[in-house]
Amino acid sequence: MKLLPFFFTFFWLLNVNSQEIAILKYNGGGDWYANPTALPNLIRFCNENIDTEIEPRPQTVEVGNSEIFQFPFLHMTGHGNVFFTQDEANNLRTYLLSGGFLHIDDNYGMEPYLRKEIIKVFPEKKLVEIAADHPIFKSRYEFPQGLPKIHEHDGKRPQALGIFHENRLLLLFTYESDLGDGWEDPEVHNDSEEVRLKALQMGANIIDYAFKN
Structure with missing residues (x-):
């Protein structure tokens, strides 16, 4: 069993140049399948505007499942x-420490x-707010104020929270922003083109x- 992290790290290195995204399915009763048009629309936007070649679906x-190691990017909403068994938490931890990235968008x-559940994955780490000058807010498009507000829920400000390891952001939790709703087809939420563009x-x-990274 001690060889397991090494095996997955090696497996990850074989796939590090792939540009694929997967939706993370979890237990607990939450609707992991929410926003069905969101990721396909985001993928299309990325392939057309930032030179990615991501599989459309x-x-x-x-x-x-060990299949998560085939994908450099996981999306969860x-x-x-949400509930992780300890085995699931361990699997996700190994994936993230091996170079994977998880974006969790609170719908x-x-x-x-x-x-x-994040405590199960990283009991020794804390979610911390990501400063507005972090590279994630200017890698392609400038967001000098940090995470944009897409949908209003409880009147709270949007927050980008993260888990870091050796200065690498490996888990991003977007809260009180609802980016995924902004990625959905226009008729789903009737957002303006300006709002949808910010989200995308x-x-x-x-x-x-x-x-x-």
């Missing part, structure tokens, strides 16, 4: 409960559940940063 992978309501540009920054 993202695959779905379960948090405890939902409204409700509204998952934050209190998620915080408890911020999403492109996240993908660009994850692929390069």
Whole structure:
């Protein structure tokens, strides 16, 4: 079992140049499948504007499955409960420490559940707010004020929170912003083109940063 992290690190290095995204499926009852048009729209935007070559239809992978190591970028969203077994948390930890990246976008309501599960993954680390001058806010598009506000829920300011390891951001949690709603087809939420563009540009920054770091 001690060889497992080494094996996955080696496996990750074989796939480090791939540009693929997967949706992270988790247990607990939360709707991990929310915003079905969001990622395909973001992928299309990235392929057309920041020179990526991402497969247009993202695959779905379960948090405890070794298949997550095939993808440099995982996206997770939902409204409700999130639950990781300790084996699932360990699998996700190894993935992230081996070079993977996880973006968690709170679609509204998952934050209190998620915080408890992140402790299982990184008991020794804390979610910290990411400063507005971090490269993720200017890798392709400039967001001098940090994370943009896309949808209003509880009147709170948008926050980009992260887990860092050796100065690398490996887990990003976007809270009170709802980027995914801004990525969806226009008729889903009736957002203006200006709002949708902000959401897509911020999403492109996240993908660009994850692929390069």
